[in-house]
Amino acid sequence: MGENMSTMIIGIAGGSASGKTSAAQRLFAKNKDFGSIAMIRLDDYYKKIEGKTYEERSKINFDHPDSIDFDLLRQHLLDLKSGKSIEKPIYDFTIHNRSDEIEIVNPVNVIILEGILTLSEQSIRELCDIKIFVDTADDIRFIRRLKRDINERGRTVDSVIKQYLETVRPMHMQFVESSKRYADIIIPEGGHNPIVIDIISSKISSIMIG
Numbered sequence: 197m198g199e200n201m202s203t204m205i206i207g208i209a210g211g212s213a214s215g216k217t218s219a220a221q222r223l224f225a226k227n228k229d230f231g232s233i234a235m236i237r238l239d240d241y242y243k244k245i246e247g248k249t250y251e252e253r254s255k256i257n258f259d260h261p262d263s264i265d266f267d268l269l270r271q272h273l274l275d276l277k278s279g280k281s282i283e284k285p286i287y288d289f290t291i292h293n294r295s296d297e298i299e300i301v302n303p304v305n306v307i308i309l310e311g312i313l314t315l316s317e318q319s320i321r322e323l324c325d326i327k328i329f330v331d332t333a334d335d336i337r338f339i340r341r342l343k344r345d346i347n348e349r350g351r352t353v354d355s356v357i358k359q360y361l362e363t364v365r366p367m368h369m370q371f372v373e374s375s376k377r378y379a380d381i382i383i384p385e386g387g388h389n390p391i392v393i394d395i396i397s398s399k400i401s402s403i404m405i406g
Contacts, residue, residue: 203277204403205307205323209314209375210330211368212259213340215388219330220310222390226397231404232304234276238311240287241269244294253292254355259312259367266317272301273323279303289349305404312368315375328396329379334365 206223210216217237224235243265245253257263272282281302288295315321315329338360345351376382383392 203303203305203307204325204400205273205277205309206326206328206400207314207321207324208308208310208328208330209312209316209372209379210383211332211334211337211372212312212364213337213344214330214332215340215383215385216310216312216330218388219328219383219393220308222393223397223400224308226393227306227400227404230401231306232302233306233308233404234301234304235308235310236272236284236301237287238264238269238309238314239289240285240294240299241265242287242294244285245292250291256292257363257367258292259363259371261313261316261371264311264313264317266319270319270323273307273309273320276301276303276307277323306400312372313375315378316371321378326396326399327378327380329376329382331376331382331384 208216208220220235224233227233241264242258243263245256248256268285272284275282281300283298284301286295286297286299287293309320309324314324315327321327341360341364342353342356345356346353381392381396383389383396
């Protein structure tokens with residue numbers, strides 16, 4: 197890809213376990229045959245934590261915007277838009293820290309950026325051509341998060357509940373829910389809403405095909 201290539205960035209935000217990842221994955225799957233497309237998780241841009249034990253890291257408020265390296269993310273998005281490859285960090289939820297591995301992401305026509313705080317940060321929001329918010333009821337999100345964190349991230353029931361009450365819920369109300377006003381499109385139930393996914397996918401594919 198050359199410099200100043202045409203790159204569309206689709207930002208997908210929403211509460212924890214709202215279905216935004218499913219929505220992003222379905223959009224990716226439906227459009228991967230029409231052109232070059234990549235998916236970037238905001239979670240991978242959690243700041244690397246040095247000099248703290250696992251117990252100390254587990255107490256950090258990862259739902260606050262300060263936990264995200266938005267400067268690095270913005271630079272990476274600008275690099276991709278200008279035709280440069282990036283070395284994307286990879287976050288490991290089982291250790292509450294970045295892993296030592298990286299992923300090479302090459303310039304593409306479409307970038308799908310998903311994460312709870314994607315629309316909360318102006319510097320990232322202004323780079324998004326389409327801004328999407330996945331809106332799912334709190335009780336449904338909590339049940340999904342509980343099952344996910346136990347089955348996929350090795351957490352206990354008590355630790356999930358404690359984190360939800362102390363940081364996830366209050367941060368959602370303060371930063372995530374308030375970012376919904378910036379969305380161009382609001383999707384009820386995220387990836388579980390195939391009609392809206394199909395409509396957005398058609399828009400993406402029409403742009404990619406030209």
